[in-house]
Each structure stands twice: as C-alpha cells, then as structure tokens.
Amino acid sequence: MRRRGALWFWVFVGPFAFGLALFTYVPLLWSVGLSFFDAHNTVTPTHFTGLDNYAAMLRDAAFRDSLKTFLLFTAFIVPVTYGFSLALALMVNRVRWARAFFRSVFFLPAACSYVVAALIWKMSLFNGVRFGLANTVLGWFGGDPVAWLSTTDPPWYWLVIVTVRLWLQAGFYMILFLAGLQRIDPALYEAAAVDGARPGWTVLRHITLPQLRGTSVAVLLLLVVNAFQAFDEFYNLLSDARGYPPYARPPLVYLYYTALGQGQNLGLGSAGAVILALVIAAVTVAQARWLRLGRTDGDG
Amino acid sequence: MDDALVRAGRALRLALLTALALLFLIPFYLLVRNGLADERDITSPEWTFFPADVRWGNVQELFQDPSVPFARSLLNSALIAVATTLGTLLLASLAGYGLARIPYRHAGKVFYGILGTLLVPAAVTFVPSFVLVSSLGWISTLRGLIVPTLFSAFACFVFRQYFLGFPRELEDAAQVDGLGYWRTYWRVVVPNSRPVFAAVGTIVFLGAWNSFLWPLVIGQDQSAWTVQVALSSFTTAQVVRLHELFLAAAVSILPLLLVFLCFQRWIVAGVERSGID
Numbered sequence: 001m002r003r004r005g006a007l008w009f010w011v012f013v014g015p016f017a018f019g020l021a022l023f024t025y026v027p028l029l030w031s032v033g034l035s036f037f038d039a040h041n042t043v044t045p046t047h048f049t050g051l052d053n054y055a056a057m058l059r060d061a062a063f064r065d066s067l068k069t070f071l072l073f074t075a076f077i078v079p080v081t082y083g084f085s086l087a088l089a090l091m092v093n094r095v096r097w098a099r100a101f102f103r104s105v106f107f108l109p110a111a112c113s114y115v116v117a118a119l120i121w122k123m124s125l126f127n128g129v130r131f132g133l134a135n136t137v138l139g140w141f142g143g144d145p146v147a148w149l150s151t152t153d154p155p156w157y158w159l160v161i162v163t164v165r166l167w168l169q170a171g172f173y174m175i176l177f178l179a180g181l182q183r184i185d186p187a188l189y190e191a192a193a194v195d196g197a198r199p200g201w202t203v204l205r206h207i208t209l210p211q212l213r214g215t216s217v218a219v220l221l222l223l224v225v226n227a228f229q230a231f232d233e234f235y236n237l238l239s240d241a242r243g244y245p246p247y248a249r250p251p252l253v254y255l256y257y258t259a260l261g262q263g264q265n266l267g268l269g270s271a272g273a274v275i276l277a278l279v280i281a282a283v284t285v286a287q288a289r290w291l292r293l294g295r296t297d298g299d300g
Numbered sequence: 301m302d303d304a305l306v307r308a309g310r311a312l313r314l315a316l317l318t319a320l321a322l323l324f325l326i327p328f329y330l331l332v333r334n335g336l337a338d339e340r341d342i343t344s345p346e347w348t349f350f351p352a353d354v355r356w357g358n359v360q361e362l363f364q365d366p367s368v369p370f371a372r373s374l375l376n377s378a379l380i381a382v383a384t385t386l387g388t389l390l391l392a393s394l395a396g397y398g399l400a401r402i403p404y405r406h407a408g409k410v411f412y413g414i415l416g417t418l419l420v421p422a423a424v425t426f427v428p429s430f431v432l433v434s435s436l437g438w439i440s441t442l443r444g445l446i447v448p449t450l451f452s453a454f455a456c457f458v459f460r461q462y463f464l465g466f467p468r469e470l471e472d473a474a475q476v477d478g479l480g481y482w483r484t485y486w487r488v489v490v491p492n493s494r495p496v497f498a499a500v501g502t503i504v505f506l507g508a509w510n511s512f513l514w515p516l517v518i519g520q521d522q523s524a525w526t527v528q529v530a531l532s533s534f535t536t537a538q539v540v541r542l543h544e545l546f547l548a549a550a551v552s553i554l555p556l557l558l559v560f561l562c563f564q565r566w567i568v569a570g571v572e573r574s575g576i577d
C-alpha cells in the first residue's frame with residue numbers, strides 16, 4: 001500500500017518537480033560553476049580563474065552603484081506603496097457609494113505591463129517637453145518645464161520611476177488589504193465604541209492595524225521581493241537608442257548588459273548574480289527577523 | 301455636531317477618492333487619445349485634452365506597417381500566454397494535489413524543496429537560465445519562451461493549500477466506489493474546484509502576457525518577439541511614430557482588460573486563497 005502511495009505521489013508530483021529542478025536548481029548550480037571561469041561568449045568555458053570574477057565585480061564602481069540604487073529604490077518604494085495602498089483600502093472600505101467602481105478603477109492598472117506604463121509615462125506624461133502633461137500642469141502654477149528623465153540634480157527621474165510602480169501595484173495590494181479588512185470581527189469595533197473610543201485614529205491604531213498584522217507582513221514581503229526584480233520600468237523608461245544612462249542602474253539592468261550585452265561575459269554576469277543573491281538573502285533574513293520582532297506587541 | 305463632522309468626513313473621503321480615481325484613469329485616456337490622434341496633435345506646442353479629430357485609420361496603418369511585426373508579436377504573445385496558462389494549471393494542480401493528499405514518506409522534503417525555490421528571486425536566475433536554454437538550442441523558439449516558465453512554485457503552493465481544505469468526504473465516497481487517485485482527481489476533485497483554477501489561471505495569464513525580461517532575453521529574433529518586446533523596441537528606437545506606438549500599446553492591453561473584467565472576482569478570490577495572511 002505504501003509503495004503504491006509512493007508511485008502515485010510521483011505520478012502527480014514528478015513532472016512538476018522534475019521541471020522545477022531542471023529550470024531552477026540546475027541553472028543555479030551552473031551559474032555558481034560559471035562564476036569561477038573566464039566565460040566570454042561560451043557556456044562551456046575551460047579557463048578556471050578562481051575568485052577573479054568576484055573580485056572584478058566588487059571592484060567595479062558601476063556594480064557597487066547598482067547595488068546602492070537597488071537599496072535606495074527598495075527603501076523608498078516599499079513604505080510608500082505600503083502606506084498608499086493601505087490608505088486606499090481604508091477609504092474604499094468605508095465609502096458607501098460606488099465601492100465596486102472605486103475598487104475596479106484602482107485595480108485596473110494591474111492589467112497593464114510595465115512596458116505599456118513606462119511608455120505612457122515616458123512619452124506622454126513626463127516627456128520633458130513644454131507641452132507634456134506634467135509640464136503643462138506645472139505651467140499652470142507658473143513653473144518652468146522640467147526634463148524629467150534626464151535631470152539628475154535634483155533627481156527628478158525618481159519621481160517618474162516611483163509613480164509608475166505606484167500606479168501599477170497599489171491596486172493589487174489594496175485588494176489584499178481589503179480582504180484583510182473584511183475578516184476583522186465587527187464586534188471588536190462595537191466593543192471599542194462602547195468603551196468610548198471615537199472612530200478615527202484611535203480605532204485605527206488599536207484595532208484595525210493590529211488586526212491587519214498578518215496581511216501587513218505578507219504585503220511587506222511581497223513588496224520587497226518585487227523591488228528586487230526591478231528591471232522592466234528602469235529599462236523602458238531610461239534607456240534609448242544610445243543605451244542606458246550612467247545613473248539609476250539597478251543590478252538586473254547592469255547584469256543584463258554585462259552578461260548578454262556586447263561582451264557576453266557570462267562568467268562575470270554569473271558572479272554578479274551570485275553576489276546579488278547573497279545580498280537579497282541577507283536583506284530577506286533581516287526583514288523576516290524584523291517582522292517577527294514587530295509581532296510582540298498586541299496580537300489582538 | 302458629531303453628525304455634521306461625520307458627514308463632512310464622508311464627503312471629504314468621497315471627494316478624495318474621486319480625484320484619485322480620475323488620476324488613475326488618466327494614463328488609460330492618454331493611451332487612447334494618442335493612439336487615435338494625428339501625429340501633429342500629439343506633438344503640438346499646446347496641450348489639448350481632446351484632439352481635433354479621431355483617426356480610426358491609424359488601426360489599419362499599425363497592422364500594415366511592414367517595419368514592425370506587430371500582428372506576429374500579438375500571435376506569439378497569445379500562443380505563449382495560453383500555453384503557459386494551460387501547462388501551469390495542469391502541472392501545478394497535479395503536484396499540489398499529490399502533495400496535499402497522497403501519503404508518501406518524503407512528501408515533506410519534496411514540498412520544502414519546491415517552496416525553497418520561491419526564495420530564489422527569478423531575477424537572480426535569469427543569467428543561468430539563459431545559459432541553460434541557450435545550451436539546449438532553444439533561443440528564439442516558442443519552446444524556449446514557454447517551457448522554462450511552466451513550473452510555478454507559487455501556483456503549486458496555492459493549489460496545495462486549496463486541496464488541503466477540500467472536503468474529504470467527496471473523495472472518500474469516490475474511493476468507496478473503487479476510483480483510484482487518478483480518476484478521483486479528474487472526476488471528483490477538478491470539477492468541484494473550478495473557482496481556484498479560474499483564479500490561478502487568470503493570474504498566470506496576466507503574468508505571462510505582461511512578462512518582459514525573459515522574452516527580451518530569449519526572443520532575440522524578430523520572429524519570436526512578444527508584444528511587450530515589440531513595444532519596447534519602439535520606445536528605445538530613435539525614430540518613433542508616436543501614434544502607432546500608443547495604438548499598439550492600447551491594442552496590447554485589450555485582451556487583458558477583457559480577461560480582467562470577466563474574472564475580476566476570481567482574482568480577488570484567488571488572492572484570498574493564496575495562503576497570504
């Protein structure tokens with residue numbers, strides 16, 4: 001009986017597990033292997049170079065810069081998206097009129113790709129010419145036109161990059177928060193009202209937020225994981241026929257050009273991917289620690 | 301006085317939400333406006349909210365432009381998104397059911413091996429995956445674009461969580477009737493689980509249609525471009541016909557808006573069931 005169980009288990013799980021191993025574990029190990037070789041234009045290199053690729057990557061100011069860009073971007077986009085989508089959910093949850101309409105409108109951008117959104121932002125909203133929409137609005141208030149994507153001091157391009165992601169993602173996280181809000185027992189609010197707590201800040205702080213803790217942890221983890229993957233909007237907003245500007249280059253964009261660009265330097269690219277994986281693992285562990293620590297006060 | 305405050309608060313909230321909703325809709329409006337405008341209206345020195353005339357002829361122009369394989373890229377995207385969705389649903393649901401219901405000594409280890417891959421961001425594996433796919437000779441093929449994306453640990457996890465909560469009585473009745481795991485799964489479990497299939501399918505379809513980095517890396521040949529890669533090649537080119545670009549983008553989101561409006565509540569249900577929280 002047990003042997004029949006094992007057989008059927010592998011009939012069901014085997015194809016999936018085999019594919020996952022082939023397309024995730026094998027590439028990972030292969031990549032670690034390649035990172036110790038001089039692998040220009042080839043996936044079967046012969047020249048072993050030890051830790052040279054790692055040393056070269058860590059010495060490379062552009063790569064270190066890309067790690068800084070990624071940390072800055074994460075530190076910025078995560079709290080902003082968290083706060084904005086939570087505020088949206090709280091408002092949509094309490095509005096009585098046309099709730100389904102508002103929910104749909106804020107969720108609709110989730111159907112757009114980063115490519116499409118970047119196109120609208122780059123070519124129409126923030127196109128940097130006087131008649132662009134953002135500059136037209138600035139003009140109404142007497143402001144001078146801004147070349148949004150090529151102004152590095154002050155770094156206006158961050159405004160463009162952050163608003164694209166906010167527009168695309170806020171609705172999805174709003175839905176997560178709405179689901180969390182629906183699960184809160186109304187009796188808790190009634191009890192608070194009996195105790196004389198006025199609706200508003202007090203109730204939000206002492207009932208709603210603690211009750212949303214589980215959702216919050218999930219949202220924060222997803223936000224950080226998604227920030228790691230940032231590639232699409234940077235690539236589509238900032239690069240043009242001449243290539244990519246030297247600023248605001250997240251690690252993935254950097255690795256894309258290193259490994260698959262002119263040089264096809266797969267050894268160097270693999271070393272960069274391994275370093276990036278280690279940085280991400282460190283950030284994830286630190287975040288998990290921090291979220292668990294935050295769980296001690298008032299679990300409702 | 302309290303009542304007045306509450307009412308003022310409600311009105312303020314509604315006003316704020318309406319303003320935000322308009323802001324959120326502006327990009328959609330710009331897509332359509334620019335797509336159906338004359339080139340001169342887009343680049344006119346004065347911003348106009350409503351272009352002078354609507355040019356439906358742009359649609360024909362887009363599909364007949366010989367320099368852009370737009371129709372081909374739409375077809376590629378459709379093939380990839382449908383194949384990825386069906387394949388993912390089949391593989392991940394079988395695996396999720398096996399993990400949830402079939403007793404096996406090492407099931408726990410297998411599950412953690414699968415779950416562990418969720419901790420490896422796809423971002424980190426794109427260089428090595430490219431290496432693997434290129435050594436298989438799958439660059440610029442539909443195979444290369446589809447097969448490696450079929451094994452979604454996320455989808456498998458959602459199905460496992462869902463099947464753990466599936467009412468056992470139904471399966472027990474099937475077992476008494478002498479159906480094995482295989483027939484129980486197809487005749488009893490799948491027909492009773494349509495919502496979760498719809499939810500995961502919608503999410504996978506959206507992701508497959510919108511994905512960019514993998515098609516960019518693997519679909520190097522124009523004949524293997526997806527619609528996202530085609531659009532991106534427009535935006536990074538030196539000479540761009542703006543109205544064509546915007547129209548192409550508007551066309552590219554149409555199928556998704558349809559899927560989206562039909563299945564919105566499944567997405568919400570899927571999100572709620574995904575083991576988040």
